[in-house]
Amino acid sequence: MTGSMPAELTVLAQLLLNGLALGAAYALVALGFVLILNATGAINFAQGDMVMLGGYAAVALARVLPVSGLVLLPLVMLAMAGFGLLFSLLAWRPFRQRPPIFGLLATVALGLTLQEAMNAVEGAAPQAGPTLFGPGEIRFGPLGLSRASLGILIACLGLGLAQAWLLGRTQFGRRLRASAQDPVTARALGIPVDRLIAASFMLAAALAGAVGLLLSGPYFVTPTAGNDLILRAYIAVTIGGWGSLKGAVAGALLIALFESVVAGYASSTVATAALYGAVLLLLVVRPAGLFPAPLGRRA
Amino acid sequence: MRLLAALMLALVAIPAAADPVRLPILVPVTGFLSLEGTSQRNGALLALKQAPAGLAVGEVVDTATAPENAVNALLRVLDQGPVPAIVAPMLGTQMLALMPTALEEKLPLITVSGTASLTEQGNPWVFRFFPSDRLAKEAHVRYAVEQLGKRKLALIYQTTAYGQSGAAYIAAAAKRHGASLVFSEGIDTDVKDLAPILGRAAGSGADVLLLHLHAGSTALAIRQVAALGITLPVVAGSALHQPATAALLDPKELKGVCAESGASPVSGGSPRLDRFLADYRAAFGADPDAYALAQYDGTQMLLDILAKGARTGEQVQAALAADPWDGVAMHYASDGHGDMAHSVVILCYDGLTRVPKIVQRYDGLDAG
Numbered sequence: 001m002t003g004s005m006p007a008e009l010t011v012l013a014q015l016l017l018n019g020l021a022l023g024a025a026y027a028l029v030a031l032g033f034v035l036i037l038n039a040t041g042a043i044n045f046a047q048g049d050m051v052m053l054g055g056y057a058a059v060a061l062a063r064v065l066p067v068s069g070l071v072l073l074p075l076v077m078l079a080m081a082g083f084g085l086l087f088s089l090l091a092w093r094p095f096r097q098r099p100p101i102f103g104l105l106a107t108v109a110l111g112l113t114l115q116e117a118m119n120a121v122e123g124a125a126p127q128a129g130p131t132l133f134g135p136g137e138i139r140f141g142p143l144g145l146s147r148a149s150l151g152i153l154i155a156c157l158g159l160g161l162a163q164a165w166l167l168g169r170t171q172f173g174r175r176l177r178a179s180a181q182d183p184v185t186a187r188a189l190g191i192p193v194d195r196l197i198a199a200s201f202m203l204a205a206a207l208a209g210a211v212g213l214l215l216s217g218p219y220f221v222t223p224t225a226g227n228d229l230i231l232r233a234y235i236a237v238t239i240g241g242w243g244s245l246k247g248a249v250a251g252a253l254l255i256a257l258f259e260s261v262v263a264g265y266a267s268s269t270v271a272t273a274a275l276y277g278a279v280l281l282l283l284v285v286r287p288a289g290l291f292p293a294p295l296g297r298r299a
Numbered sequence: 300m301r302l303l304a305a306l307m308l309a310l311v312a313i314p315a316a317a318d319p320v321r322l323p324i325l326v327p328v329t330g331f332l333s334l335e336g337t338s339q340r341n342g343a344l345l346a347l348k349q350a351p352a353g354l355a356v357g358e359v360v361d362t363a364t365a366p367e368n369a370v371n372a373l374l375r376v377l378d379q380g381p382v383p384a385i386v387a388p389m390l391g392t393q394m395l396a397l398m399p400t401a402l403e404e405k406l407p408l409i410t411v412s413g414t415a416s417l418t419e420q421g422n423p424w425v426f427r428f429f430p431s432d433r434l435a436k437e438a439h440v441r442y443a444v445e446q447l448g449k450r451k452l453a454l455i456y457q458t459t460a461y462g463q464s465g466a467a468y469i470a471a472a473a474k475r476h477g478a479s480l481v482f483s484e485g486i487d488t489d490v491k492d493l494a495p496i497l498g499r500a501a502g503s504g505a506d507v508l509l510l511h512l513h514a515g516s517t518a519l520a521i522r523q524v525a526a527l528g529i530t531l532p533v534v535a536g537s538a539l540h541q542p543a544t545a546a547l548l549d550p551k552e553l554k555g556v557c558a559e560s561g562a563s564p565v566s567g568g569s570p571r572l573d574r575f576l577a578d579y580r581a582a583f584g585a586d587p588d589a590y591a592l593a594q595y596d597g598t599q600m601l602l603d604i605l606a607k608g609a610r611t612g613e614q615v616q617a618a619l620a621a622d623p624w625d626g627v628a629m630h631y632a633s634d635g636h637g638d639m640a641h642s643v644v645i646l647c648y649d650g651l652t653r654v655p656k657i658v659q660r661y662d663g664l665d666a667g
Contacts, residue, residue: 011498018492116329124333125543126515135549137526146526219491220515220547224331228489264495268486269458
């Protein structure tokens, strides 16, 4: 029994390590989702499709610029930030004086349009994008992690910390949070609320672009790839607390934990059922999520 | 007098024969099956392009994924006048929805759908030019058991209708051939990390790994099998034969991996196949898969029937049911239930290129 313990622990540690990389990517998607939710009060159902678009942007850039994903990452984020601005003009600005449901429906429509547009342009076949650190695996003693997963982990950690700094420690972040909490007062104080909301869309789209590139290498990209991600982001935010950034990260990691560890010991269908069972239980015992935010009470 | 009557009849017949026949091509070119649906469309269009001038004109209609889309598309086509046959979608659920209308309208449906139950409904208007899942999975298991000498099978399948139906046929075929399914588990199409399931499959005592997955999951599984250093031989489903799937993988990751398919056009092997490959690449700028070739063969047979004068659904149906056809992929003939294709190939990758070699051919398959 004692002899088998280290092997069992190794298996568990390996599953956790694999789950951590995926969870980090899910966390970035969820963070982008929360950014727009907090800025506009509306759910952006196209966040997953923005990830998909980022994946295709990476594939397209890699065709003309066959370099490491590390070089392409800022280019993709920049391009997607531009798209985020366009997205805000189409999905939020025309409906900003109307109830949030208008914005929500606009994001659904734009997301579906993106899917069909990419289907028409690139076809439905999965495509592989670049990776940050190339192919192969890195060993950490008995544990192994693919270079692609390591790239996801490092990039997501870096981007997550950068976002936390931007929102928590800069004037831009303080203004953004003030606008989200009380846009009327913020406007009265001279804060350019509309511009800050547009900036939130740009930031969320840039994060989506980063995840798109990071996932397109090891997991490929298809026009419908965003559908699964938006569901995970939505659940992550529900678990973590509606509008809470740290809650979104915690929720995303929890989802990945189920997908990796529970699937490792039972099956992926059991893992999915167990995850949704846990979400239902959480909604009963802690309806505001693990880290309730003020917006959650307002929503 | 009789000569005059014959001449009059011929004169009347000439304009009718000169009118191009409308040939609706109802295929899913958007949605989750659009990769395969586009291949199906291209195969039909290439056959039409090579048909005698003025014989037929194709009308492509996208059926997307919902059964009602396919039914609406068919009704719209029929509203515009009679047609002698339909190139019908490869999506099994759409075919099942179209079959009652085909029966009512006496309209042959020419498809490449693998859903076995289509030809088990007693509907005489369905003609399938692709091996059914029943036959494909028979070959899949037979190759693992007879050629690789394996008896303990691990199966990873997709939890979609396609995946579950194939898994049932694999389980039945394994039993028939004296093999045991020591591991069998389904995964959703959105599962990205396959390491947990692959680890359990490898640790199950199996001596071969069978995959019955859609294209993306197939590529992910093969990539992760290579990354995890799993040494079990892998025999995949037909999704791997599609050039777009193999293109996702490094040739080294594909080394030793085999798959079943109706055909492997990119592998070449005959002058007719080489010509088809060249024509397809010239027309569409892409490599064809087995669905494109099967639909090309099916449409060519249909066009030949039309060229011989058939103009009604009943005439076309009678010819499809009775006549054999020497296609590019294989020899086709109805088994009395509308199944025209009875051959499956096994192809394997050598680790140097993404073009597989056909290593085994099963003709006249009958899984009972």
